[in-house]
Each structure stands twice: as C-alpha cells, then as structure tokens.
Amino acid sequence: MATDKDVLAARIKAKSVPDGECLIWTGSTLGKHKYGGLKVGRTMLYAHRLSYELSKGPIPEEMLVMHTCDRPACVNPDHLVLGTQKDNMDDMYAKGRNTPTQGEINGKAKLTSEQVEAIRMRFVPYCRINGGGAIGREFGVTAQAISSIIRGESWKL
Known part of the structure; x- marks a missing residue:
C-alpha cells in the first residue's frame, strides 16, 4: 500500500522533467522567482521544499532550502541544501547573482x-x-x- 510520502514523491516526479543534472518542475509556480508549487490538501507548498523533506527529512523553521544549481524550478534533492538567509545572500554575492536592475x-x-x-x-x-x-x-x-x-x-x- 502506498504511503502519503510515496504519493507525494510520485506527484513530484510526474510534474518534473530532466534537464542536464537538474529535475525541472513543470507544474504551477509560486512567487516572482518561479519556484514550483504543489497543492497538498488545501495548502500550496513549494515543490523544492517538499522534495527536500521527502528525501532528506524535516526543514528546521529558521532554515531555507537553497539550490546549488541556482535554478528555482529544480526539484532534484541532490541540488537542494539547507542554509540560513545569510548563507543564501552570501551564496548570491559569491556567484555574482546580485546584479542591480536599476x-x-x-x-x-x-x-x-x-x-x-x-x-x-x-x-x-x-x-x-x-x-x-x-x-x-x-x-x-x-x-x-x-x-x-x-x-x-x-x-x-
């Protein structure tokens, strides 16, 4: 018998396509950065966070799920790591993704x-x-x- 975790993993797989080493979410998106969104019950969840939780475990409240590939639509658990907001900003500056758009x-x-x-x-x-x-x-x-x-x-x- 399939568990809730198996059902959610299957839903993520069904809405994702491989692109190089990334697994790109093709379902609905949330926010201006185009993160994947998946409705679970009455709640819309970020697909990358759900992918992380299903493969690696719970996400502490103060932590973010960061993409090592820098692709917001990627749900490949191998590309997802935990970090603080400071870690995320440091990563952005280190990779030169802070280009001003003025x-x-x-x-x-x-x-x-x-x-x-x-x-x-x-x-x-x-x-x-x-x-x-x-x-x-x-x-x-x-x-x-x-x-x-x-x-x-x-x-x-």
Missing part, C-alpha cells in the same frame, strides 16, 4: 534616462504645469514616482 535595464522601467533628466530639469514644486502630478500624467507614472525621482530615491543617474 534604470532602463530593469524590465519594468517605464522611463528612460533622458526622460528622467527632463523631469528633473522641469520639476517645480506645487506647480500645476510642472509639478509632480502633471509631469507624472504626461509620462504615465504616478506623482509618487516623480517625487522619488526628484528626491534621488530612484533613478540614480
């Missing part, structure tokens, strides 16, 4: 460097024509975004 290289950027320079040149506080609200409407961003640009909190050129 300015135009950010895929969500709505403005160009030239537009930001023009905004800074034109801005006049509380002005109906060249204030944050008016400029924001013209460039398709919020008054808060204009304010952040003016204060130097975003778009540090």
Whole structure:
C-alpha cells in the first residue's frame, strides 16, 4: 500500500522533467522567482521544499532550502541544501547573482534616462504645469514616482 510520502514523491516526479543534472518542475509556480508549487490538501507548498523533506527529512523553521544549481524550478534533492538567509545572500554575492536592475535595464522601467533628466530639469514644486502630478500624467507614472525621482530615491543617474 502506498504511503502519503510515496504519493507525494510520485506527484513530484510526474510534474518534473530532466534537464542536464537538474529535475525541472513543470507544474504551477509560486512567487516572482518561479519556484514550483504543489497543492497538498488545501495548502500550496513549494515543490523544492517538499522534495527536500521527502528525501532528506524535516526543514528546521529558521532554515531555507537553497539550490546549488541556482535554478528555482529544480526539484532534484541532490541540488537542494539547507542554509540560513545569510548563507543564501552570501551564496548570491559569491556567484555574482546580485546584479542591480536599476534604470532602463530593469524590465519594468517605464522611463528612460533622458526622460528622467527632463523631469528633473522641469520639476517645480506645487506647480500645476510642472509639478509632480502633471509631469507624472504626461509620462504615465504616478506623482509618487516623480517625487522619488526628484528626491534621488530612484533613478540614480
């Protein structure tokens, strides 16, 4: 008779495909980093964490499951190790995965460097024509975004 653990392992296997040494999750994903998600009962769990638990045991509350292959969709237990948030950040910096995505290289950027320079040149506080609200409407961003640009909190050129 199959145990709950066997059933979950079979579900993970059914939703994964080999890619080199990795086992890539093809089911639903959770979060912006595209970690695999698997519904167990009424709860959505991260597939890589479940894979770790099924093969290596419980995950202490303060620990993360890190990918040695740096592929969030990988559920290969051989590529999963425990670490703290500090370990995870140290790993990110050591592997050069901390590349900033500011300015135009950010895929969500709505403005160009030239537009930001023009905004800074034109801005006049509380002005109906060249204030944050008016400029924001013209460039398709919020008054808060204009304010952040003016204060130097975003778009540090």
